Amino acid sequence: MWAIHQLYNTLVEVDSGLNIKPSLAKDWDMNPDKTVFTFHLRTDVFFHDNEVFPGGKGRKFVAKDVEYSFKRIIDKATASSGAWIFNDKIKDSSAFKALDDSTFQLTLVKPFNPVLGLLSMQYCSIVPHEAVEKYGKNFRSHPCGTGPFEMVAWEDGQALIMKRNEHYFEHDSAGKQLPYLDGIKVSFYDSKATEFLLFRQGQLDFVNDIEASFKDEILTKKGELKNEWKDKVILSKHSYLNIEYLGILVDSSNELLKQSPLRFKKVRQAINYAFDRRKMMLYLRNSIGTPAESGFVPQGLPSFDANAVKGYHYDLEKARALLKEAGFADGQNMPVTKLLTIPIYGELGSFVAKQLEDAGIKVQVEVVQKSLLLEQTAKSEALFFRGSWIADYPDAENYLSVFYSKNPAPPNYTRYRNPAFDQLYEKAMQENNDSLRYQIYRQMDQMVMNDAPVVPLWYDEVIRLVNKNVTGFYPNALNLLELRTVNLHK
Numbered sequence: 443m444w445a446i447h448q449l450y451n452t453l454v455e456v457d458s459g460l461n462i463k464p465s466l467a468k469d470w471d472m473n474p475d476k477t478v479f480t481f482h483l484r485t486d487v488f489f490h491d492n493e494v495f496p497g498g499k500g501r502k503f504v505a506k507d508v509e510y511s512f513k514r515i516i517d518k519a520t521a522s523s524g525a526w527i528f529n530d531k532i533k534d535s536s537a538f539k540a541l542d543d544s545t546f547q548l549t550l551v552k553p554f555n556p557v558l559g560l561l562s563m564q565y566c567s568i569v570p571h572e573a574v575e576k577y578g579k580n581f582r583s584h585p586c587g588t589g590p591f592e593m594v595a596w597e598d599g600q601a602l603i604m605k606r607n608e609h610y611f612e613h614d615s616a617g618k619q620l621p622y623l624d625g626i627k628v629s630f631y632d633s634k635a636t637e638f639l640l641f642r643q644g645q646l647d648f649v650n651d652i653e654a655s656f657k658d659e660i661l662t663k664k665g666e667l668k669n670e671w672k673d674k675v676i677l678s679k680h681s682y683l684n685i686e687y688l689g690i691l692v693d694s695s696n697e698l699l700k701q702s703p704l705r706f707k708k709v710r711q712a713i714n715y716a717f718d719r720r721k722m723m724l725y726l727r728n729s730i731g732t733p734a735e736s737g738f739v740p741q742g743l744p745s746f747d748a749n750a751v752k753g754y755h756y757d758l759e760k761a762r763a764l765l766k767e768a769g770f771a772d773g774q775n776m777p778v779t780k781l782l783t784i785p786i787y788g789e790l791g792s793f794v795a796k797q798l799e800d801a802g803i804k805v806q807v808e809v810v811q812k813s814l815l816l817e818q819t820a821k822s823e824a825l826f827f828r829g830s831w832i833a834d835y836p837d838a839e840n841y842l843s844v845f846y847s848k849n850p851a852p853p854n855y856t857r858y859r860n861p862a863f864d865q866l867y868e869k870a871m872q873e874n875n876d877s878l879r880y881q882i883y884r885q886m887d888q889m890v891m892n893d894a895p896v897v898p899l900w901y902d903e904v905i906r907l908v909n910k911n912v913t914g915f916y917p918n919a920l921n922l923l924e925l926r927t928v929n930l931h932k
Contacts, residue, residue, distance in 0.1 A: 443564050443922065443923075444628075444922070444923035445602060445604075445628070446564045446567055446585075447564065447589070447922050447923060447924075448589055448590060448591040448604055448626065448923070448925060449490075449567075449585050449587045449589040449591060449592065449593060449604070450564070450567030450568065450569070450585070450587035450588065450589045451465050451466050451487075451567065451568060451587065451588045451589055452465055452466065452561060452562050452563070452564070452566045452567055452568065453465060453466050453467040453470075453481055453483075453508065453546070453561050453562075453566065453568075454467055454470075454558050454561055454562050455562050456559070456562050456835065456836055456918070456920055456922075457918075458916060458918045458919075460742075460744075460836040460919055460920075462558045462559065462562060465562075466483055466484055466487060466503065466508075466568060466588065467481040467482065467483055467484070467546075468482050468483065468484055469481075469482050470482065470558075475553060476550075476553040476555075476557075476874070477549060477550045477551070477552065477553055478547065478548070478549050478550075479547065479548045479549075479550075479557065480541075480545060480546075480547050481505075481508070481545070481546045481547070481548070482544060482545060483503070483504075483505055483508070483543075483544045483545065483546060484503075484544075484611060485502075485543075485544050486611050487502070487503040487588050487611045488500040488501065488502055488503060488588065488609050488611075489501055489502075489503060489570045489573075489586055489587065489588055490586050490587060490588070490589075490592040490593075490607060491592075491609075492570075492572075492573060492584075492586045494570070494572040494573050494576045494586070495570075495572060500586075500609065501570070501572075503568065503588055504540070504543040504544070505540035505541065505542065505543055505544060505545055505546040506540045506543075507568050507569070507570060507571070508538070508540065508546045508568055509538045509539060509540045509546065510569075510571045511566070511567070511568045511569050512528075512535075512538040512548075512566065513535045513538055514569070514574065515527070515528065515565055515566070516528050516532075516535060517535075522565065523852065524563070524565030524566075526849060526850060526852065526853065527560055527563065527565055527566075527834075529848070529849065530551070530848060531550050531551065531552075531554050531557070531560075532548075532549065532550060532551060533549070533551055536549075537549045537550070548561075552871070552872070553871065553872055553874070554871050555837070555839070555870075555871060555873070555874065555879065556835060556837035556839045556840070558835075559834070559835025559836060559837050559840070560834075560835060562835050563834045563835060564834075565834075567587060568587065568588060569581075569586070569587065570586055573585075573586040583596055588607075588611070589607065589610075590606070590607055590610045590612070590620055590621040590925070590926050591604035591605065591606060591607055591621065591623075591625070591626060591925070592604060592605060592607050594625070599630050600630060601627060601628065601629055601630065602626075602627070602628040602630075603625065603626070603627050603628075604625060604626045604628075605624065605625040606621055606623060606624050606625060607621075612926065614927065620926045620927065621925060621926045621927070621928070622914070622926075622927065622928065622929045623925060623928055623929070623930065626925060629646065634652075634653030634656075635653060635655070635656075637649055637653075638652070638653055638656050641907060641909075644909065646909075647908070647909050647911070647912050647930065648906050648907060648908040648909065648912060648915070649906065649907050650904070650905075650906050651905055651906075652905060652907065657727075657728045658728070660907070661677075661728045661730075662728070663724055663725075663728055663729060664728075664729050665679070665728050665729035665730050665905075674910070675907050675908065675909065675910065676907070676908040676909075676910060676912075677905070677906075677907060677908075678904070678905070678906040678907075678908055678915070678917055679730070679903055679904065679905050679906075680903065680904045680917035680918070680919070681732075681741060681742045681901070681902070681903050681904075681919065682742065682832075682902055682903065682904045682917070682918070682919045682920065682921040683740055683742050683743065683832065683833030683836065683902075683919050683920060683921075684740065684830055684831065684832040684833070684901075684902035684921065685734060685738060685739075685740045685830065685831050685841070685898060685899075685900075685901055685902065686731075686734075686828075686829075686830045686898075686899040686900050686902060687734070687738070687828075687829055687830065687831070687896045687897055687898045687899055688713075688781065688794070688826065688827065688828055688829070688896065688897035688899065689819070689824075689826075689827050689828075689829045689855050689856050689895070689896050689897075690704050690710055690713075690825070690826055690856055690894070690895050690896065690897070691704070691822060691824065691825045691826075691855075691856055691857060692704075692705075692710075692856050692857060692858055692859075692893070692895045693822060693856075693857035693859070696822055696857070698822075698823070698825045699825065701777070702777070702779065702825060703768070703770060703776050703777065703779065704779060704825060704826060706768045706769075707893060707894060708764045708765070708767050708768040709764070709765065709768050709770065709803075710893075710894035710895070710897075711754070711764050711894045712760075712761040712762075712764040712765045712768070712801060712803065713761075713798060713803060713894075713897055714753075714754035714894055714897050714898075715754050715755075715756065715757045715758070715760045715761040715764065715801075716756075716758065716761035716797060716798045716800070716801035716803060717756065717793070717794050717797035717798060718756040718797060719733035719734060719735060719755070719756065719899065719900065720733050720756070721756075722790070722793055722794075722899070722900075723900060725793075726789060726790055726793060727900065730903050730905050731900040731901060731902045731903045732900060732901045732903070733899075733900055734753060734898030734899055734900050734901050735748070735753045735754065735755050735898075736748040736751045736752070736753045736887075736898075737751035737753055737884075737887035737888065737890065737891050737898070738831075738841055738842075738844070738845075738887055738890055738891070738896055738898055739751070739838045739841045739842070739883065739887050740833075740841070740901035740902070741901040742901070742919050743833075743836060743837070743838050743841075744876075744880065745838045745879075745880035745883045745884065746838075747880075747884055750884045750888075751884050751887045751888050751891065752888065752891065753891050753898055754891070754897075754898075758800060758801055761801040761803075762801055762802065765801065765802055765803070770802065771802075772802045773801070773802025773803060773804060774802075776802065776803065776804060777804070778804040778805070778806050779803070779804065779805050779806070779825070779826050780805075780806050780807075780808050780825065780826060781794070781795065781805050781806070781807050781808065781826045781827070781828070782808050782810055782815055782818065782824050782826065782827040782828065783807060783808070783809055783810075783815075783827070783828040784809065784810065784811065784812045784815055784828065785809055785811075787828050788807065788809045790828070790899075791807035791809070791828065792807055795807050805826075815827060815828075819851060819852075819855045820851050820852060820855070821851075822851060822855075822857055824855075827855075829855060829896075830902075831844060831853070832920070832921065833919075833920055834920075835920075836919065836920070838880070838883040838887070839867075839870065839871070839883070841887075842867060842870075842883060842886050842887065842890075843867075844856075844858075845858040845860070845863060845886075845890050845895070846863070846864060846867050847859040847860070847861075847863075847864050848864070856895040856896060858890070858893070858895040860889065860893060862889065863886055863889050863890070866882050866885055866886045866889070867886060869882055870882040870883060870886070904917050904921050911930055911931045911932065912928065912929075912930060912931075913928070913929045913930075913931060914927040914928045914929050915927075915928045
């Protein structure tokens, strides 16, 4: 997401206040029932210089590029992991239409209120057909967009280098062309310790997140910079739309579930009550983030209301009582359940497993590589797994779509299916009144909490250590790396 955000643009984008604002589209209008959106495009945008264009000079961006890019997302041959975003929203590829060079039209089968948020996703980046056709499967390493930076070199696992796009169309409020930086170098390190060391030496301008073993050196338990660091670095903290959770497969037709105690709702609820999220945040996270004691929809979204959606808090007696009701008093006759997690969350998995044991729930933590876990969850081969969901756009629908039964995995990794939930989801999509729609969202979120296909852990917070010579580096709730206005001062 971070690299793509530098290289490409979308029709619209999300600003720091989570509002939709123009990008490649100057403005747009819609028909009365909000099913036909007409976008009026900028006429001063050019693709990056590339050998695929005559004379190697980037050609002008036109509406046909939007039509092509969107058709490409839903084309089965592309096998895009983002194909689901247009599921049930359009009839077929004829929904995308260039009316002329500067006008693009999108036709929905029924109203879908967060549609503009959908179009701000990185999946909806606009690409030129010439580059896709020439490079084929290698297009990933020969990207060509309209973004503020363009690709120079990418050595897989080593470094990614981009340079300033001299023809970029955006300017700051004083009329100066963006971006300010001449280029970007992204380094890849397997070791967070190495990364932190290089940051201390001034070889990196910022690091995202802090390795657990250094957290106590830099941060207090309350998540603030310790005194000895205050004059050396800037600590940037900002809540962002991400929930960390444990997912539970609830598809009763799946063989994995046939003998598992997780098939019982009361066992899933007991897991939710059996560990202390607040303690976990204090000791494992140095208070970075908020314990998720409400729903799956995180803090920071306008529809979030901790009083309206009741999640789970630490209550060992309640957990034990629920286990007993499920027929596993004190964990008797309860087989061991395997929890799949990735290396950086190994310690977290162990903390949860240890606390669950006190309630009589036996959990064995298995650490696997991220790629394997993603593959297993997508194929419904993981019964109990650690997951996270970062907002693609700032609407609770994006989180609730994770439980809509018509959605595949991703996003519906737990294979949750509840007709009453689906009905509310479809009703919410037709509701134009925001406060009424938010009410329905909260009902849906509560339904998910009651059925417990997930164990919410925490609502996240972006934490960055930034060198003092960096200015104009602002965080945002979607945690997109925003480098257009960044400057370096020697």
